[in-house]
Structures are given as structure tokens and as C-alpha cells.
Amino acid sequence: MSSSLNIIQEKMIALMQSIGQNKYLRAVMSGMMLVLPVTIMSSFATLLKVFPFGPYQEFLAAHDLGRYFDIPINFTNNFLAVIATFSIAYTLAKNFDVDSFIAGLIAMISFFIITPYHLGEIGPLGQSFSIPSQWLGSMGLFSGILVAIISTRVFVAITNKGLVIKMPESVPEFISKSFSALIPGIIILTSFTVLSAVIAMNGWGSVHDIIYKVVQDPLTSLGSGIGSVIIVAVLAQLLWFLGLHGHAITLGIVAPIWFAMDAQQLAAYSAGLTPPNITGFAFFMTYGVAGDLLPLAFMLAFIAKSERFKTLGKISLPPAIFTIGEPMAYGVPLVMNFAIAIPYIFLNGIMLAVAYYLTVIGVLPRVAGVSTPSGMPIIISGFMQGSWKIAAFQFLSFFVRFAGWYFFFKVADAIACKEENYELEKRKNEIDV
Numbered sequence: 001m002s003s004s005l006n007i008i009q010e011k012m013i014a015l016m017q018s019i020g021q022n023k024y025l026r027a028v029m030s031g032m033m034l035v036l037p038v039t040i041m042s043s044f045a046t047l048l049k050v051f052p053f054g055p056y057q058e059f060l061a062a063h064d065l066g067r068y069f070d071i072p073i074n075f076t077n078n079f080l081a082v083i084a085t086f087s088i089a090y091t092l093a094k095n096f097d098v099d100s101f102i103a104g105l106i107a108m109i110s111f112f113i114i115t116p117y118h119l120g121e122i123g124p125l126g127q128s129f130s131i132p133s134q135w136l137g138s139m140g141l142f143s144g145i146l147v148a149i150i151s152t153r154v155f156v157a158i159t160n161k162g163l164v165i166k167m168p169e170s171v172p173e174f175i176s177k178s179f180s181a182l183i184p185g186i187i188i189l190t191s192f193t194v195l196s197a198v199i200a201m202n203g204w205g206s207v208h209d210i211i212y213k214v215v216q217d218p219l220t221s222l223g224s225g226i227g228s229v230i231i232v233a234v235l236a237q238l239l240w241f242l243g244l245h246g247h248a249i250t251l252g253i254v255a256p257i258w259f260a261m262d263a264q265q266l267a268a269y270s271a272g273l274t275p276p277n278i279t280g281f282a283f284f285m286t287y288g289v290a291g292d293l294l295p296l297a298f299m300l301a302f303i304a305k306s307e308r309f310k311t312l313g314k315i316s317l318p319p320a321i322f323t324i325g326e327p328m329a330y331g332v333p334l335v336m337n338f339a340i341a342i343p344y345i346f347l348n349g350i351m352l353a354v355a356y357y358l359t360v361i362g363v364l365p366r367v368a369g370v371s372t373p374s375g376m377p378i379i380i381s382g383f384m385q386g387s388w389k390i391a392a393f394q395f396l397s398f399f400v401r402f403a404g405w406y407f408f409f410k411v412a413d414a415i416a417c418k419e420e421n422y423e424l425e426k427r428k429n430e431i432d433v
Contacts, residue, residue: 029252031088039371042076081140114207138263142216223257265369287355291378295402306416322375
């Protein structure tokens with residue numbers, strides 16, 4: 001029985017490691033993480049615009065200042081797909097050891113090529129044109145991901161086959177790189193131009209229309225359900241339990257869906273509308289991850305009888321306030337510790353389910369989709385999602401999690417005490433001898 005479990009465990013770890021090491025998933029995840037600072041900037045601009053304080057809002061309205069906050073919002077959140085296209089292509093190119101900046105630039109231009117535009121009137125400065133902003137933001141995110149992957153993969157293939165213009169060694173490197181990108185760039189941009197033209201001439205709309213209807217919309221419907229959110233939460237914790245970086249693996253799969261949903265949330269919140277989604281990345285982080293190990297840190301610091309646990313608690317509590325749990329993960333340890341497996345693996349999923357239900361019945365408002373900086377403490381992160389009710393839920397969830405951890409913690413503490421007593425007796429006997 002034990003050998004069978006070991007075989008299953010080894011195969012599962014090998015599978016998850018292969019997923020986590022996949023160059024394309026790593027590029028998407030890393031690329032989206034590079035976009036995160038931009039979404040945080042957009043989130044702060046949104047919070048400054050809609051901050052719920054009467055005199056402040058009256059001041060903004062009296063001086064017509066609210067519209068100025070829309071400028072950074074429009075060029076961050078509403079340009080999410082454009083920025084993500086570059087960052088994902090950039091990251092993927094680095095994974096293949098080719099010129100990452102040129103690859104990102106070609107991918108971004110390719111994205112604009114497949115994006116429909118409308119010609120305006122001819123004025124003194126020439127003919128104007130406009131691009132529908134809907135495809136530059138959350139609705140165009142999957143188009144950007146696919147363009148980034150395809151464009152960069154073609155760029156890598158052409159470059160590795162040597163189909164590039166090679167300049168003499170005496171030519172400066174930046175000039176040589178520019179010329180080496182000409183042939184791959186021409187092939188890639190021409191291909192996307194032809195694709196875009198064929199789709200438009202056949203009355204199929206645009207590349208964006210097809211990708212949104214065939215890929216993004218169905219995946220969003222699938223990934224936005226609470227069942228999917230709970231599966232991701234439980235699987236992430238199970239992988240952590242097995243010693244793998246659970247969130248790096250699972251979020252690499254769902255991040256594009258959830259980031260797009262958050263962008264929709266933030267756009268609606270900024271416009272004073274009800275956010276369209278319940279779940280998303282902000283929902284997952286606010287209710288499932290933020291402060292998840294804080295109750296355990298308190299128990300280690302103030303309840304534990306084990307000397308090792310007491311010392312660990314003093315070390316772990318300050319980082320835990322900022323949602324950093326690595327000291328506990330490897331100090332308790334949480335990895336492969338069956339005494340605390342149940343709360344460690346399932347509590348996050350339970351809290352997400354409770355938060356979802358309370359949102360559905362109207363007790364909790366929908367999260368604003370704000371991207372909070374990594375390590376933001378609970379309660380503060382709740383307020384940043386647009387409501388004191390969310391902050392209050394985070395506060396109450398601390399005690400719910402505390403209760404969920406308590407019994408299992410006492411078992412782990414008792415085991416640690418026995419191990420310490422055994423070591424003391426062993427040393428005492430060695431001294432007597």
C-alpha cells in the first residue's frame with residue numbers, strides 16, 4: 001500500500017513539474033506577472049477616482065478632476081492586451097535564448113495588425129484613424145497571448161535556422177541585431193496581415209472576433225465558476241503539500257482568464273457600475289490566499305508548547321502578516337506533514353466557497369478587481385477591493401481559519417513535544433553513560 005502511494009506521489013510530482021517547466025505556460029505566467037505592476041498602477045488610479053468619501057467626491061466633481069484619473073486608467077487597464085502581448089513574447093523569447101526585445105516588438109506590432117481600425121476624415125495633418133478600445137483591453141487578452149506565442153515561436157524557428165541577415169563583426173551590435181530581425185519580422189508581419197485580410201474579406205469580422213468567440217468566452221465561462229476556483233485552490237495547496245510551488249503551477253493555467261476578468265471588474269468599478277464577475281484573480285487572492293497561514297503563525301507564537309514551534313512562531317508571525325508563509329512551510333514543516341494536511345489543503349477552498357455564496361446572496365459586494373501589491377495584509381486588501389464588508393469578512397475569516405486549524409495544530413504540537421522529549425531523554429542517557 002505504501003509503495004503504491006509512493007508511486008502515485010512520484011508520478012503526480014513528475015507531471016506537475018513538467019507542467020510547471022513548460023516553456024509556454026511559464027512565459028504566459030511570467031508575462032502576466034510582468035503586467036502586474038501596470039495593473040496595480042491602474043488600480044490605484046481607480047481607487048483615487050472612486051474613493052468613497054463624500055467631501056472628496058464633491059471636490060472632484062466641483063473641479064471636474066475625475067476625468068483626469070481616466071487617463072492613466074485608459075493607458076494601463078484598457079491597454080492590458082497590448083502590454084501583455086509584448087511581455088509574454090519577451091519572456092518566451094528569453095526562454096528560447098533569442099533577442100527578447102525584438103521578439104516582443106514584432107509580437108506587439110502583429111497584435112495591432114490583426115486589430116480592426118476605422119479611417120476618419122482627411123485633415124491638414126493627414127487622415128486620422130481609430131482603433132476600437134475593446135480589443136486593446138481585457139477582451140483582446142487571449143488574442144494577445146496567442147499572437148505572442150505564435151509570433152515568437154516563428155521568430156525562434158527562423159532565427160535558429162539562420163534565415164537572418166548577418167552583418168560583419170565590425171558593425172555595432174545594435175545595428176547587427178536590427179538587421180538580423182528583418183527577415184523574421186517581414187515573414188511574421190506579412191503572415192498576420194494576410195490572415196487578417198482573409199478573415200475580413202470573408203465577412204468573418206476580425207481575428208479578435210473569432211478568438212474571443214471560440215476561445216476566450218468559453219474559457220472564461222469555464223474558469224469563472226466557483227467549482228473551478230475551488231479546484232485551483234485545493235490543487236495549489238496539494239502541490240504545496242507535496243513540496244512544489246502550487247500557485248506557480250496552477251495560476252499559470254488560469255491567470256489569463258482571471259486577469260481578463262479582473263480588468264472587466266476594474267473598468268466597471270471605475271465607471272461606477274456593478275462589476276460583472278464574482279470570481280477572478282482578485283477574488284482568489286482576497287478570500288483564498290491573503291492571510292491564509294496567519295492563524296497558524298499565531299498558534300505557533302502564542303499557543304504552542306513545543307519549544308521548536310514557539311521559536312518558529314516568533315520568526316514566522318511578522319512575515320505571515322504580509323502573507324508570506326515559507327518559514328512555516330519548511331519549518332513546521334507543512335510539506336508532507338499529514339498531521340495538518342486537511343486544513344492546509346482544504347481551508348482555502350472552503351473560505352472561497354463561503355465568500356462566493358455570501359456574494360451571490362448579496363451579503364458581500366463583488367470585488368473591484370483591484371491588483372493589490374504582493375504581501376498586502378488582510379483588512380487593508382479588503383478595503384482596497386472597494387468595501388468595508390470585504391475587510392470585515394477577512395477579519396472574521398481569521399477566526400474561522402483559526403478554528404479550522406486548532407485541532408490539527410494541537411496534534412502536530414503534541415508530536416513535536418514528544419520528539420523533543422525523546423531527544424532530551426536520548427541526550428540524558430548518553431551523558432549518564
